[in-house]
Amino acid sequence: MLDIKFIKENKDLVKMAVEKKHLSFDVDLLIIADEKRIALLNIVESLRGEQNKMNNTISVEKDPATRMQMINEMRLVKEDLIKKEEDLKQVMIEWQGLMLQVPNIPDMSVPDGESDEDNQEIKAWGEKTSFSFPPKDHVELMLNLKMVDFERGVKVHGFRGYFLMGDGVRLSMAIWNYALDFFSNRGFTPFLPPVIVHREIFFGTGYLPQGEEDLYKTQDGDFLAGTAEVPLMGFHFDEILKQDELPKKYLGFSPCYRREAGSHSKDVKGLIRVQEFYKLEQVILCEASHSESVKFHEELHRNTEEFIESLGIPYHTVVNCGGDLGQGQVKKYDIELWVPKEEKYREIGSTSYFHDFQTRRSNIRYRDADGKARYAHSLNATAIPTPRILVSLVENFQQTDGSIKIPEVLQKYLGKSIISK
RNA sequence: GGAGGUGUCGCAUAGUUGGUCUAGUGCGCUCGUCUUGAAAACGAGUACGCCGCAAGGCGUCGUGAGUUCGAAUCCCACCACCUCCGCCA
Numbered sequence: 001m002l003d004i005k006f007i008k009e010n011k012d013l014v015k016m017a018v019e020k021k022h023l024s025f026d027v028d029l030l031i032i033a034d035e036k037r038i039a040l041l042n043i044v045e046s047l048r049g050e051q052n053k054m055n056n057t058i059s060v061e062k063d064p065a066t067r068m069q070m071i072n073e074m075r076l077v078k079e080d081l082i083k084k085e086e087d088l089k090q091v092m093i094e095w096q097g098l099m100l101q102v103p104n105i106p107d108m109s110v111p112d113g114e115s116d117e118d119n120q121e122i123k124a125w126g127e128k129t130s131f132s133f134p135p136k137d138h139v140e141l142m143l144n145l146k147m148v149d150f151e152r153g154v155k156v157h158g159f160r161g162y163f164l165m166g167d168g169v170r171l172s173m174a175i176w177n178y179a180l181d182f183f184s185n186r187g188f189t190p191f192l193p194p195v196i197v198h199r200e201i202f203f204g205t206g207y208l209p210q211g212e213e214d215l216y217k218t219q220d221g222d223f224l225a226g227t228a229e230v231p232l233m234g235f236h237f238d239e240i241l242k243q244d245e246l247p248k249k250y251l252g253f254s255p256c257y258r259r260e261a262g263s264h265s266k267d268v269k270g271l272i273r274v275q276e277f278y279k280l281e282q283v284i285l286c287e288a289s290h291s292e293s294v295k296f297h298e299e300l301h302r303n304t305e306e307f308i309e310s311l312g313i314p315y316h317t318v319v320n321c322g323g324d325l326g327q328g329q330v331k332k333y334d335i336e337l338w339v340p341k342e343e344k345y346r347e348i349g350s351t352s353y354f355h356d357f358q359t360r361r362s363n364i365r366y367r368d369a370d371g372k373a374r375y376a377h378s379l380n381a382t383a384i385p386t387p388r389i390l391v392s393l394v395e396n397f398q399q400t401d402g403s404i405k406i407p408e409v410l411q412k413y414l415g416k417s418i419i420s421k
Numbered sequence: 422g423g424a425g426g427u428g429u430c431g432c433a434u435a436g437u438u439g440g441u442c443u444a445g446u447g448c449g450c451u452c453g454u455c456u457u458g459a460a461a462a463c464g465a466g467u468a469c470g471c472c473g474c475a476a477g478g479c480g481u482c483g484u485g486a487g488u489u490c491g492a493a494u495c496c497c498a499c500c501a502c503c504u505c506c507g508c509c510a
Contacts, residue, residue, distance in 0.1 A: 041472060045479040052443080052479090055491055059440045074490040240469090371451095373469080 001361045002102050004034055010105075017105045020322035022114055030098040037095050040088040047081045100209055104357040106322055107331040113321025119334065120321070125305070126314030129340050129396045136398060137341035138391045139270045142168060144402050145419055147394075148271070148387075160260065160268075160275045164387060167419045171393075171406075172278070172386045174413035176253065179280045179384045182307055188251035188282060193231035195254050196222050201234035204362030206328040206354075213261045228252025228281040229380045233362055236285065240373055241366040247286040247296065251383060254279065271387045272346060280383035285364065285376045293330070293353045293377045300381035301333045301351040307384060308348075311407045313392050314338035316345055328357035335382075337392035348389055349382025 007014055007030065014027045054074045061067045111120050129135075142148040147168030153161035164172060180190055202208040202223055207215070207230060216224040225231055232252045241248075256279050260266075267273035282300050286292045301317070308315050320332040332352040336345035356375035359365070365373040397405045403420035411417045 038472070041479085045472070048480085049478060051491080056441060056443080058491075071490045076490095078490060 001099055001357060002104065003360070004099065007031075007102060008034065013105055014102060017103045020106050020110070020112065021103050021325055021327070022323040023103055023327070025098075025101050025103065027102075030095070030102065033091060033095045033098055036091045037088070040084060040091055044081065044084050044088050047077060047084060051077050051081065100203070101327075103327045104330055104354060106325055106329070109319070110325065110331055111319060111321045114323040116320070116324045116334075118321040119318040119324055121316050121318050122333075123305075124314075124316040125309060126312070126338070128314050128338050131340070131398075133400050135340045135395065136402065137270070138339075138394045141394045141398055141402060141404065142271075142390070145404070145421060147171070147390075147419070150270075157275075159264075160273065162271065162274060162387075168387070168390070170414055171390065171410075171419065174410050174415075175384060175386055175389060176278070176280065177413045178410055179307065180251070180253070182310070183251045183280065183282065183303065183383055186249075186303055188249045190251045190253065191228070191232060191235075193225075193228050193235070193252050193254055195225045195228075195231065195257070197225050197231050197234060198222055201230055201237060201362070204237060205230050205233045205358055206326065206361065210327065214259050216257045216259060224257035225254065226256050226258045227279060227380075228254040228256070229283055232281070232283040233358055233364075233378060233380075236362070236364045238363045239365070241285070241364070241376065243287065243366050243368055246366060246376065247284050247292075250283045252281045252283060254281075256385075271391050274387070277385060277387060279385040282381045282383050284379045285359070286379070287366070287368075288356060288374045288377050290355070293355060293379065296379050297331065297333075297351060297353040300379055301335070304335055304349055304351065304381055304383060308335065308337065310409050311393065313396050313407075320350070326352070328354045330355055330357075337389075338396065339392050340395045346392065348385055348392070351379070351381035353377065353379040 002014070007027065011027055011031065018025045018027070051074065054070060054077065058067060058070045058074070061070060111118065113119065136144075139148075139150070143150075145168075146166050147164065149163040149165060150161070153163045155161070156163070184190060196218060199208065199221060202215070202225075207226070208223075215226065218224070229252070231254070232250050235250070236248070256277050258275055260273060260275055263273065282303065284296045284300060286296055305315070305317065315335055315337045318334050318336065320329075320334060325332055329352045332350050334347050334350045336347045338344075339346045355377055358378045359375040364376050364378070366376050368374050393407075394404050397407070399405055399418075401420070403418050406414055406417050406419065408417075
């Protein structure tokens with residue numbers, strides 16, 4: 001959400017954002033609604049003021065007849081007030097609905113484009129893996145090593161179901177433990193957050209109202225989070241922090257639930273696109289300055305890159321184009337890992353910053369040096385998702401005999417250097 | 422799941438026969454006076470949001486919806502916490 005004053009003063013910027021993100025939203029409608037809102041607000045408030053003044057007089061009036069007369073006068077004011085309050089309520093509903101749709105302004109450096117196909121590579125790391133034998137895909141490799149079972153996964157869960165088992169489990173847990181150490185060493189406090197989360201928290205992060213069809217819902221009206229970003233942003237919901245506590249650097253580890261409602265025909269095979277998985281997620285709350293946001297955005301993304309580099313998997317980084325940005329995102333990088341069998345890079349994570357878009361919705365503020373409460377800035381980035389990371393890991397490190405060589409940094413966590421039959 | 426209790430502007434509290442509560446007080450905190458410095462004392466200030474150039478005004482007493490001319494106070498629902506009973510990894 002943006003500040004309505006900012007929107008009114010920067011109408012053209014918002015229009016540009018709508019265009020760049022390929023959204024449909026009419027800023028002028030919002031401005032008209034806001035003018036109605038202010039006008040009605042002023043009327044309602046002055047009627048309330050009148051009512052308060054009359055009430056004060058009644059309170060000290062002793063004579064019963066005069067009192068009665070005053071009460072009757074107040075009744076008239078009330079009748080008027082009720083009508084105007086109802087008008088205001090209707091306008092507020094319209095206004096709030098529009099406010100929730102206003103996109104955040106993308107950064108100047110964000111390239112134009114419609115979809116992920118227009119994202120621009122800004123960095124490539126590592127040599128694309130070459131083999132002296134025809135490489136297998138992760139499905140074949142992991143099935144052979146009994147690391148995963150898809151058929152029974154589908155029997156138990158349905159479409160996109162899977163069981164990780166044996167070394168598939170051990171390897172996942174080794175990655176989690178390694179990641180926990182890796183990110184802890186970079187100043188992140190680890191969290192195991194709740195994943196069943198109240199509706200309002202999803203509004204706070206911007207996953208609602210749009211995107212409800214992609215969320216699992218409970219019979220209590222809560223939703224299952226698709227990322228630890230949601231509960232971690234909820235952690236400080238409605239709070240005023242101290243400036244010297246910033247930046248907050250959190251590492252959330254959680255199961256993630258996504259219905260993948262709009263992508264039934266995409267990535268139907270294997271572990272690329274599943275409906276439940278695990279992810280370690282980096283979240284930062286920092287002071288409300290663009291340069292701080294940019295600094296931490298680079299830092300978060302670099303953390304993920306260095307994590308992948310330490311595993312030795314070839315990757316590239318793309319900067320997302322306007323059309324591939326979420327409503328609240330100012331700028332986003334995707335990190336994509338080389339998948340040898342497919343001969344292409346596949347996304348495993350992204351790093352975004354939001355300025356105060358999320359914190360304004362979540363009412364997360366801090367008191368600055370002048371004692372003024374300001375909305376913090378928020379950022380988040382994938383640390384590492386499992387089992388998706390296994391796809392490129394097993395494919396890049398497969399050996400002639402179908403065994404998997406384990407990256408050195410993971411060996412002490414896994415307790416062995418190779419996964420074989 | 423059952424029974425009862427509690428929820429007030431950092432913390433602790435006053436306020437529950439509805440009407441100067443436009444929310445008092447203590448502690449804490451900030452600034453000032455005094456002091457060589459500090460403490461103490463004294464004085465001032467000290468929740469958040471919104472409208473407004475300002476003066477000023479409006480709203481918020483866990484949340485929401487009601488009753489009333491008027492609600493911290495009354496009714497209803499919900500939420501959180503506490504005590505007891507039951508159940509349970």
